[in-house]
Amino acid sequence: MQTKRLKLSEPLQLFENEDLETGIAYYVKRFNGVNDEKLVATLVEIRDVCDAGLQKNRDEKKEQNLVMPGTQMEKIVTTNGDVLSEEKRHKLYYIHYEGMDRRMDEWVERERFIEKAPAGAVLITPEVLAATGNSNADAKPQMTGALTRSQRRIHEEFHHMQKSYDDMDAYTAKLEKEHEQRTKVKNIDRVVFGRTDIQTWYFSPYPKECHNIERLYVCEYCLAYTPIREQFACHVRHTCTQTRPPGQEIYRNDDITIYEVSGVNDKIYCQSLCLLSKLFMDHKTLYYDVQTFMFYILCEIDRSGSHLVGHFSKEQLSENNLACIMILPPFQRKGYGKLLIQLSYELSNRERWIGTPEKPLSDMGKVSYRSYWWWILIDAMEQVKDDTISATELSHLTKIAVEDIVSTLQTMCMVKYWKGQYIVRTNKRLVEHCKSSNIGKPPKVLLDTRMVKWEPTVRRDQLNGGVAWEIPGAISSR
Incomplete structure (x- = not known):
């Protein structure tokens, strides 16, 4: 759709005096770090806040001393107990940018709204605005260039692509809409965790006293939480004696360590971990029923202790070797996610089980797993001498489930169904093409399996008449 440009002669004052309505799409200014962009956003909620302490950061997500009371509050009270008059009340607007992940949703001020958007308007490429807030007639949309079909497949394979309701089946779309309605507004703006102050992404079902607050304070060792800064400081200085997660340390290599924590033995800690994780995961549903799960906590080590940076959970005796995975935003893009994925497969290997992550994968999870x-x-196919191999044989070589192999290789048309089984093309020319396409790169952080101090209490091949299989050393030792 062609972007409608505002004429410089159009009076914006008329629109600025209009009342904004929830559920209506508007063109909104957003700062991308370099320029102002004009994007389509739907207004989700309107709230009164107090002007006291408000720092007007027009377009950047900086720290704000905001008080965001619930919509049912008749009075607005400052931190020192003064009741503000009607003149001192200030409105903020919660918006969702169409075509973008909900973690980009934010509270904005009235001046960010440009005009109503026409029905069905979605801007795939944002229009760059002049500093005045009007459209620049000379500005051109940012173009990424035409992609070949092969390049487009690879791009979608390794980049986060938000799925629309039209791409889902009717039942999934219904569930997605219900989930979005329940969690449409973030209830916590920022979380102070250890030495980091993190902008949250999504709604999390913390107790009501923690809703609609500027900051939630969470202890990085025991995960106790409070919305009151003074209580948090007292807890850190005088109450909390922990310097690491509970449970058993099962991996340590240089300044990285991983602990195994039981949902039965450390129920409160695991529940608190799930609540914290939900702030950065859109579709996490496990909050309180943690007794059947094990949690693997990844930490960075220094002299003061083990600092949590991420985790994955695993349901005991499930066919899935991973249920949920999360890396805190300040520690993403360091290879920690793939390190945890490597560990999940190493654990299922030791259980004599070909594991697979719980489905469906989130969009970001799919990118990491693919x-x-x-x-x-690719590493396994380079070792295959023939030009073809069955997906079942490749599964036993790699310890990756057949369904995951098929869904991955279909992107490059490397698998076909023939005589009741899937056949994978492994000729050297095709494998080299995949490597030259910059896919299959080794993770930034490799798991040293010699450092994994863990053995299963029960092997899967000894349950339900299962069949044991060999673990080829050249591949499983990664």
Whole structure:
């Protein structure tokens, strides 16, 4: 759709005096770090806040001393107990940018709204605005260039692509809409965790006293939480004696360590971990029923202790070797996610089980897993002497489930169904093409399996008449 440009002669004052309505799409200014962009956003909620302490950061997500009371409050009270008059009340607007992940949703001020958007308007490429807030007639949309079909497949494989309701089946779309309605507004703006102050992404079902607050304070060791800064400071200085997660340390390599924590033995800690994780995960549903899960906590080590940076959970005796995975935003893009994925497969290997992550994968989870699967599969296919191999044989070589192999290799048309089984093309020319396409790169952080101090209490091949299989050393030792 062609972007409608505002004429410089159009009076914006008329629109600025209009009342904004929830559920209506508007053109909104957003700062991308370099320029102002004009994007389509739907107004989700309107709230009164107090002007006291408000720092007007027009377009950047900086720290704000905001008080965001619930919509049912008749009075607005400052931190020192003064009741503000009607003149001192200030409105903020919660918006969702169409075509973008909900973690980009934010509270904005009235001046960010440009005009109503026409029905069905979605801007795939944002229009760059002049500093005045009007459209620049000379500005051109940012173009990424035409992609070949092969390049487009690879791009979608390794980049976060938000799925629309039209791309889902009717039942999934219904569930997605219900979930979005329940969690449409973030209830916590920022979380102070250890030495980091993090902008949250999504709604999390913390107790009501923690809703609609500027900051939630969470202890990085025991995960106790409070919305009151003074209580948090007292807890850190005088109450909390922990310097690491509970449970058993099962991996340590240089300044990285991983602990195994039981949902039965450390129920409160695991519940608090799930609540914290939900602030950065859109579709996490496990909050309180943690007794059947094990949690693997990844930490960075220094002299003061083990500092949590991420984790994955795993349901005991499930066919899935991973249920949920989360890396805190300040520690993303360091290879920690793939390190945890490697560990999940190492654990299922030791259980004598070909594991698979719980489905469906989130959009970001799919990107991480596909990258990992390509790395393992390409390395294994380079060792295959023939031009073809069955997906079942490749599964036993790599310890990746057949369904994951098929879904991964279909992107490059490397698998076909023939005589009741899937056949994978492994000729050297095709494998080299995949490597030259910059897929299958090794993770930034490799798991040293010699450092994994863990053995299963029960092997899967000894349950339900299962069949044991060999673990080829050249591949499983990664």
